[in-house]
Amino acid sequence: MNEGLIVLVRGIIGFFTLLIFTRILGKQQVSQLTFFDYVVGITIGSTASSLTTDLTSRAWPHWVGLITWAVLCLMLQLITLKSQTAEKFLDGEPTIVITNGKILEESMKKFRYTIGDLLAQLRDKGVFDLADVAYAVLEKDGQLSILKKTECDPVSPKDLNIKTSTASIDVEIIYDGSIVQNNLAIINRNERWIMNNLKKRGINDVSEVFLAIYNAASGLHIDLYKDHIKQKNKKNIKE
Amino acid sequence: MKKFISYAIPIVTLTAFILLMLGGNYLKRPMNPSENVVAYAKVSIEHAKVEKWDMLQQDVANIDFAWKKIIPRIQFSVERDELYNISLNVARLKGSITSQDKASTIIELNEIIENWDELTR
Numbered sequence: 001m002n003e004g005l006i007v008l009v010r011g012i013i014g015f016f017t018l019l020i021f022t023r024i025l026g027k028q029q030v031s032q033l034t035f036f037d038y039v040v041g042i043t044i045g046s047t048a049s050s051l052t053t054d055l056t057s058r059a060w061p062h063w064v065g066l067i068t069w070a071v072l073c074l075m076l077q078l079i080t081l082k083s084q085t086a087e088k089f090l091d092g093e094p095t096i097v098i099t100n101g102k103i104l105e106e107s108m109k110k111f112r113y114t115i116g117d118l119l120a121q122l123r124d125k126g127v128f129d130l131a132d133v134a135y136a137v138l139e140k141d142g143q144l145s146i147l148k149k150t151e152c153d154p155v156s157p158k159d160l161n162i163k164t165s166t167a168s169i170d171v172e173i174i175y176d177g178s179i180v181q182n183n184l185a186i187i188n189r190n191e192r193w194i195m196n197n198l199k200k201r202g203i204n205d206v207s208e209v210f211l212a213i214y215n216a217a218s219g220l221h222i223d224l225y226k227d228h229i230k231q232k233n234k235k236n237i238k239e
Numbered sequence: 240m241k242k243f244i245s246y247a248i249p250i251v252t253l254t255a256f257i258l259l260m261l262g263g264n265y266l267k268r269p270m271n272p273s274e275n276v277v278a279y280a281k282v283s284i285e286h287a288k289v290e291k292w293d294m295l296q297q298d299v300a301n302i303d304f305a306w307k308k309i310i311p312r313i314q315f316s317v318e319r320d321e322l323y324n325i326s327l328n329v330a331r332l333k334g335s336i337t338s339q340d341k342a343s344t345i346i347e348l349n350e351i352i353e354n355w356d357e358l359t360r
Contacts, residue, residue: 001314001322009315013256020249055319058359060260 007052010059014048017063021070026077034091034141037073044069091140098136101149113138122146165217173220174212187214198222263316263359267309276305276325280351283332287344295336295344302351303329317359324354 021044033041044066051062080087095107097118108118118136121144127133132152137145157164171183173194184190194212197220203209211223269275283298306329310322328351335343 001310001319003319006314006319009259013259016252017256020253023249058260058316058318060316063256063260 011052014052018048025073040073095138096135097138098133101131101133168216170213170215173214174206174209177207179206260316263313266312267358274305274308276302277352277355280348284348287341290341292339299332299336321358
């Protein structure tokens with residue numbers, strides 16, 4: 001019996017099972033997880049870990065445990081997707097903690113949310129004065145959403161009637177010294193066009209380019225492997 | 240086709256894992272008579288009852304050989320301790336046969352059969 005080999009095989013089983021289950025369970029970001037999701041994640045991970053290294057028991061019971069938690073988690077996800085009542089019951093609901101600059105202590109007490117947490121999350125969102133807040137909502141995942149009073153909103157180009165160009169998405173044309181042909185086709189350009197642009201900027205070969213991005217609004221942006229940062233600037237940084 | 244593959248890969252992978260984890264019950268069966276641990280153990284019990292120590296020496300060698308051929312096949316689907324238990328039984332059996340201890344020999348042989356039944360259960 002080779003314990004190393006057994007752990008290797010069981011590790012492969014655990015790793016790919018976990019990969020498949022997490023892909024099935026969805027694309028929620030870590031920051032969007034509720035406390036329960038977080039605990040479920042830890043438990044599933046811990047079970048996969050015992051499946052791999054706990055040779056005193058068979059792999060099968062651990063695997064059954066893993067699939068049980070994953071299936072239950074998936075079932076709850078489907079239930080919350082179908083029923084709003086179930087969603088409220090299982091995931092909780094957002095709570096208003098500040099209205100018109102006034103802290104709602106009762107709501108905070110209900111969720112054992114401290115004033116320190118509230119002020120820290122307000123500062124994190126760039127709010128240093130409670131009076132600026134019209135509404136603050138404590139979300140299901142513990143994040144704080146803030147609606148500032150209208151008089152505290154920053155001025156936008158729309159408020160000043162300034163015309164702006166249409167926003168568009170960056171497309172990678174060259175990555176790591178290679179032309180991305182598919183993206184060139186998307187923007188209706190060809191290799192000759194990119195080579196001409198490179199030559200205009202004194203670049204003779206694609207391999208000199210680390211990243212070239214095309215944006216319909218701002219044009220072509222090129223970043224080379226050699227960054228010609230002036231020595232003077234470096235000195236300033238040191239100082 | 241792409242969608243079919245994206246469903247097929249996880250299904251095939253999980254099925255392979257399940258077969259590997261549960262395959263021990265099938266894989267512990269002897270593929271040929273020289274791997275039949277239980278048959279050797281039962282014959283050994285008969286020999287132990289009539290104290291045929293020379294034949295028992297050969298029997299324990301057969302059990303040891305058969306068991307060592309089975310271990311690599313079932314090691315991924317059983318507990319490590321279950322494997323150790325049978326290996327320890329074989330080691331103790333060798334000692335009890337060498338010392339011609341009839342009681343210990345029969346105890347160990349019966350324990351081997353019991354531990355064998357417990358494997359992959």
